[in-house]
Amino acid sequence: MSSACYCNSQLAYQDCCQPKHRDPATADTPEALMRSRFSAFCRRDSEYLIATHKHLQVPSAEELQQVFEHTQWLGLxxxxxxxxxxxxxxxxFKAWFKDSDSGKVDAIWEVSQFVRHNQQWYYTQGQQRKVNLPSRNEPCVCFSGKKFKKCCGA
Structure with a gap:
């Protein structure tokens, strides 16, 4: 039995983001790369995140490890x-997460920019926005089908 992909595509991981993790050039659109990068955060794959980031200031494996240790990703x-x-x-996109230290739910709401170079898409930078948590009776950010108050908002 295959498990659902972390990026909430409704596909199995092996059919969605896993091929991109093996070969980043198979991400054929900016959205496909964004989804695979979210899945890489969930899988703590710093190598992939660094390889698909094209900017003057690429995060180090150590910086990414800090994010991995303090973040539980809930949904994209x-x-x-x-x-x-x-x-x-x-x-x-909105990348929902729970801070492992405080237990609080939050999100990164960002408009990310991507460039294609030598037939491969890369993340370059993003403009962050302020996000509001869902109300108690809205669907949960982890896509469980439950209300936020009965799931991640509890």
């Missing part, structure tokens, strides 16, 4: 995405 919500040209695109 793609708000919108577009490919502006053959070599640029963006994805607006």
């Amino acid at each position: 919500e793609i708000v919108s995405s577009a490919q502006d040209s053959d070599s640029t695109g963006w994805v607006e």
